[in-house]
Amino acid sequence: MIRGRFRAAWRPGLLAILTLALASVPMWAPRFWIYIATQALIFAIFAMSLDFLLGYAGLPSFGHAAFYGVGAYACALLALRQVDGLIPLLVVGAAAGALIAAPIGALSLRTTGIYFLMLTLAFGQMLWGLAVNWTSLTRGTDGLIGIPRPTLAGLDALNISLYERGPFFFLCLVVAILTFLLLEMLARSPFGKTLEGIRDNERRMRALGYPSFRYRLAAFVIAGSIAGIAGSLAAMSNGYATPDLLYWTVSGLALVAVVVGGARSLIGPVLGAFAVLFGQLGLSTYVPRWELILGTLFIAFVLFVPRGLVGLVRRA
Amino acid sequence: MFLLAAGLSIIFGLMNVLNLAHGSFYMVGAYIAYSVVVATKSFWLALVVAPVLLAVVGAALELVFFRRVYGRGHLAQVLLTFGFTLVFVDLIRSQFGPTTRSIPPPSGLEGAVQVLGATFSAYSLFVLAVATVVGALLLVGWRSLRVGAVLRAGVEDKEMAGLLGINLPRVFTLTFAFGAGLAGLAGVIAAPEFAIYPGMDANVLILALVVVVLGGLGSIEGALLGAALVGLGYVIGTSLFPQFAIGLIFALMAAVLVVRPSGLLGRRM
Amino acid sequence: MTEVRVSVAGVTVRFGAVAALSRVDIDVPAGERRAVIGPNGAGKTTLLNVIAGELRPTEGLVHLGEQDATPLPAWRRARLGLGRTFQRSTLFDQLSVAENVTLAVRARLHGGWRFWPARERAVNTEVEGRLEAGGIAHLARRRAAGLGHGERRILEIELALAAVPSALLIDEPMAGLSGAERRLTLERLQALPEDVTVVIVEHDLDAVFALAQRISVLDHGVKIADGTPAEVRANPRVQEVYLGAI
Ligand SMILES: Nc1ncnc2c1ncn2[C@@H]1O[C@H](COP(=O)(O)OP(=O)(O)OP(=O)(O)O)[C@@H](O)[C@H]1O
Ligand SMILES: [Mg+2]
Numbered sequence: 001m002i003r004g005r006f007r008a009a010w011r012p013g014l015l016a017i018l019t020l021a022l023a024s025v026p027m028w029a030p031r032f033w034i035y036i037a038t039q040a041l042i043f044a045i046f047a048m049s050l051d052f053l054l055g056y057a058g059l060p061s062f063g064h065a066a067f068y069g070v071g072a073y074a075c076a077l078l079a080l081r082q083v084d085g086l087i088p089l090l091v092v093g094a095a096a097g098a099l100i101a102a103p104i105g106a107l108s109l110r111t112t113g114i115y116f117l118m119l120t121l122a123f124g125q126m127l128w129g130l131a132v133n134w135t136s137l138t139r140g141t142d143g144l145i146g147i148p149r150p151t152l153a154g155l156d157a158l159n160i161s162l163y164e165r166g167p168f169f170f171l172c173l174v175v176a177i178l179t180f181l182l183l184e185m186l187a188r189s190p191f192g193k194t195l196e197g198i199r200d201n202e203r204r205m206r207a208l209g210y211p212s213f214r215y216r217l218a219a220f221v222i223a224g225s226i227a228g229i230a231g232s233l234a235a236m237s238n239g240y241a242t243p244d245l246l247y248w249t250v251s252g253l254a255l256v257a258v259v260v261g262g263a264r265s266l267i268g269p270v271l272g273a274f275a276v277l278f279g280q281l282g283l284s285t286y287v288p289r290w291e292l293i294l295g296t297l298f299i300a301f302v303l304f305v306p307r308g309l310v311g312l313v314r315r316a
Numbered sequence: 317m318f319l320l321a322a323g324l325s326i327i328f329g330l331m332n333v334l335n336l337a338h339g340s341f342y343m344v345g346a347y348i349a350y351s352v353v354v355a356t357k358s359f360w361l362a363l364v365v366a367p368v369l370l371a372v373v374g375a376a377l378e379l380v381f382f383r384r385v386y387g388r389g390h391l392a393q394v395l396l397t398f399g400f401t402l403v404f405v406d407l408i409r410s411q412f413g414p415t416t417r418s419i420p421p422p423s424g425l426e427g428a429v430q431v432l433g434a435t436f437s438a439y440s441l442f443v444l445a446v447a448t449v450v451g452a453l454l455l456v457g458w459r460s461l462r463v464g465a466v467l468r469a470g471v472e473d474k475e476m477a478g479l480l481g482i483n484l485p486r487v488f489t490l491t492f493a494f495g496a497g498l499a500g501l502a503g504v505i506a507a508p509e510f511a512i513y514p515g516m517d518a519n520v521l522i523l524a525l526v527v528v529v530l531g532g533l534g535s536i537e538g539a540l541l542g543a544a545l546v547g548l549g550y551v552i553g554t555s556l557f558p559q560f561a562i563g564l565i566f567a568l569m570a571a572v573l574v575v576r577p578s579g580l581l582g583r584r585m
Numbered sequence: 586m587t588e589v590r591v592s593v594a595g596v597t598v599r600f601g602a603v604a605a606l607s608r609v610d611i612d613v614p615a616g617e618r619r620a621v622i623g624p625n626g627a628g629k630t631t632l633l634n635v636i637a638g639e640l641r642p643t644e645g646l647v648h649l650g651e652q653d654a655t656p657l658p659a660w661r662r663a664r665l666g667l668g669r670t671f672q673r674s675t676l677f678d679q680l681s682v683a684e685n686v687t688l689a690v691r692a693r694l695h696g697g698w699r700f701w702p703a704r705e706r707a708v709n710t711e712v713e714g715r716l717e718a719g720g721i722a723h724l725a726r727r728r729a730a731g732l733g734h735g736e737r738r739i740l741e742i743e744l745a746l747a748a749v750p751s752a753l754l755i756d757e758p759m760a761g762l763s764g765a766e767r768r769l770t771l772e773r774l775q776a777l778p779e780d781v782t783v784v785i786v787e788h789d790l791d792a793v794f795a796l797a798q799r800i801s802v803l804d805h806g807v808k809i810a811d812g813t814p815a816e817v818r819a820n821p822r823v824q825e826v827y828l829g830a831i
Binding site (some may be wrong): 054060062107110111113114115117118119120121123125126129130247248249252255256259289290291293294295296297298299302303 | 406
């Protein structure tokens, strides 16, 4: 009861502040920071999709970067074949993410908990290996380069180009907000509650007649497709797709973002993504040993802030 | 390979902690071997120093950090070890740079040997021999000695072990140290055979995970079997379609998962 | 509502060397109230798990109605109208009491494949009614994890009832309850429609005799008696096992 009212009180406020703060970024921030904020938004979309898995469906995937990377490659391959519409590129990223997530999910979901984590990690690294070795398609470690930014019919008419940082930032912001709304809707829907039920008590759900495996698989595929969208945006933003996008540390960083921010909140991962990305890109610009510092920070965080940033807000 | 998986499996099985930094221990072991060989030209010295050093590091990490998160669920533990992998990789990179290093096989094991008409490098045979000996020792120890009995009690039932008056915290520290030491040993042994570079930890960690998944968690016999299968799969795969050797291994894993989700020799979950 | 007969034939369950059940035959015609009793470790919970589909028997068959249910997974058996409670309460700890019951009601009405927050008036009204009837309306918004033992046991039963089963398996509903809670639980079970088949495992023999039309007795995985309460009471082997407690 108390928790319910409390939740209702802090959430919209935090959301409004976050949206306004983000929307104002292009007005005052230097170019480099707009770039970092764009990357952070993309990472936030990715992290939100992972939170849907972890926080609501209770599935700790350590291979989520696979769908992110596959989305980026799908977008890159299509863009290099002269498809330049924004919508088709995002759709193909989502489709690729979902397509890969289905078989990986079907296999990994035969197990649960830590075993599931190990399997997704292993499958994720397998796809990374594929991206490195399947040179005829991916050009190996060099990656696919020279991806043009997409166009959107309405925007062209208004003379706004996604080549510029400001508009592209706003594009990412819009996609991030849409993702948030979509996942929030799913989380509150009967489907989301069913996932929470399965997370809390799979035996009971089965005894009530819910085929838990199918629900989990659906959640896994949905999260995979959203990760694919984030991957598409990453490919457009960077102009390239390389195997690095699928590397296991990317999955790990996303998990850290979710946990540092606070799982099962959808806002937490956004905060976490910004913290991690600013930590990573910000630190790496100014100090050479950033991984060391970041790693140490994670360790400290895990030890001392078990409930994440959102947990701090809730307590305050 | 087997050494690594065994260490991972024991730590996981006994302590219920999935240690992502296990690959890092292996990498650090290889780099220690490199440093010792460069400094003293003695591979055999490295073979002793690295496992001991890593066991100490492992014990220290367990005492200072991991102890605090046992009650906090798997995810906190995994993320903690993930933080350590970042730290280790960066430390190595700052000390040795990103380039690939290598060390020669120890004197006396440089040449090639003819066995049954096929040619093997003497060192590969040495690796095989060491793995077999250590594997046998582990298996025997596991099955008969007191250490094995204590560890098995831990794997089977933590509370029961506590009731029997076994000092679990101490056992945990020792297990962790032992697992780290095994990983270090594996690192040293692998050093002359494979390249030494700051990303080797991830590759080997994944292979170890596959081995463990294949064999079944917390089972030494399973780790042995899994390592043999992965090794075999790798050799066959490399000769058939070199680029996708790893694919065959994963296909194997997928197949095992479909048939027996808890691994070939694993207990039912 | 369809009527569902519950029967197991020649069921054996082995855990390694232990045989938790050996060649057990139990046939409960539709609408009968059957109690299964026996000392601790006799195999009663194992029997319910086999019927519910959580355990595959090593040997033997399970029938629900006329259908061979042996190969069906637990959730399919639930769809055939089989409900159950667990010996150790298994609730949805992170969700509120109302959400707990909602999941059970929704399972029957339209499942969980709705991807937007629907206004499910039928579901909500039914949930309210059930919370009222179960005497837990005042707990509706509390998280299940924070409930006391008695409250958990009652919610445990309400979850099973909310699925409106045609056949219901109940595992030790009375364990650890106070006198008042026992009476409430007994009333809830006696209020079940006549045509619901009930298999109840219970150590509280007063409750057993108040509810059951027939009783089956298990000991060390073997069925040692089967009959009306009077017959079972008079059975010398049962008296031996229970040391005259009956
Ligand atoms: N998953 C399992 N693995 C191994 N043995 C088991 C398992 N489940 C039950 N057993 C064993 O099977 C036997 C029957 O157990 P069961 O739980 O069915 O007894 P019960 O009649 O329900 O007892 P109680 O009155 O204590 O609830 C016991 O000896 C128990 O130790
Ligand atoms: Mg029982």
